[in-house]
């Protein structure tokens with residue numbers, strides 16, 4: 623008999639398998655943690671985009687959360703697509719009720735193809751209720767702009783300013799992802815109120831980047847679940863996502879998913 627660190631993902635299902643719950647559970651498995659899930663919405667999705675969004679009832683989401691947290695528990699929890707203010711309120715309430723620590727909030731808003739995965743009117747609930755509970759938040763640049771409600775983030779200098787403003791919204795720390803920056807280096811900026819640390823890798827020239835954000839945040843959650851520090855966890859996640867993009871998969875005819883098993887390939 624043995625025990626295993628446990629990580630819970632609260633997110634949407636991606637039928638195409640590249641993002642959402644599916645990306646999170648594959649990442650948890652690859653990182654050696656036991657993954658559990660709460661599905662907030664089902665999406666009909668493939669490499670060409672999101673073809674339908676079917677939110678789950680609050681009753682279903684609450685029942686899933688109670689089932690997992692009252693019995694199995696979670697050493698870390700990651701949120702992805704939450705879709706509505708009501709779902710955010712429920713998730714925030716239960717995170718507090720169950721005293722969950724190690725909360726990674728990936729503030730998913732819009733899929734790469736432009737589909738809405740969070741209703742516009744839910745941004746305030748996200749900002750005021752869930753972000754202050756987070757150990758770390760992992761917005762991409764458009765998400766950071768929406769949370770801050772102003773300005774455009776186009777340079778590393780803008781990122782340095784934005785990361786401070788994001789911290790003041792209430793999370794313990796922030797990783798602002800620079801995947802959307804037009805730069806030869808893919809820089810993510812970590813800030814915990816004291817340390818500002820850039821995580822840099824060369825930008826990989828590929829269009830097959832579906833699910834990068836989910837995979838990156840899930841990897842941080844998995845490493846936190848195992849007891850690693852936040853900086854160690856972000857370091858591992860950056861290596862993991864870089865390998866996954868480097869060996870991304872040409873599946874379907876659109877934007878292919880990253881390869882969660884890539885870290886196992888020999889260098």
Ligand SMILES: Nc1ncnc2c1ncn2[C@@H]1O[C@H](COP(=O)(O)OP(=O)(O)O)[C@@H](O)[C@H]1O
Nearest residue numbers: 762799800801802808810825826834835838863
């Ligand atoms: N072309 C790329 N080459 C290398 N790293 C990338 C590339 N695109 C994204 N990343 C990295 O993938 C992670 C997810 O970033 P990003 O694509 O900005 O998130 P999202 O999927 O939420 O839009 C970050 O660590 C980012 O730096």
Ligand SMILES: Cc1ncc(COP(=O)(O)OP(=O)(O)O)c(N)n1
Nearest residue numbers: 634641642733734832833834835836
């Ligand atoms: C169900 C679901 N959740 C989240 C996303 C967004 O994932 P992300 O990792 O940001 O990847 P892209 O959509 O940008 O490729 C999603 N598409 N579906």
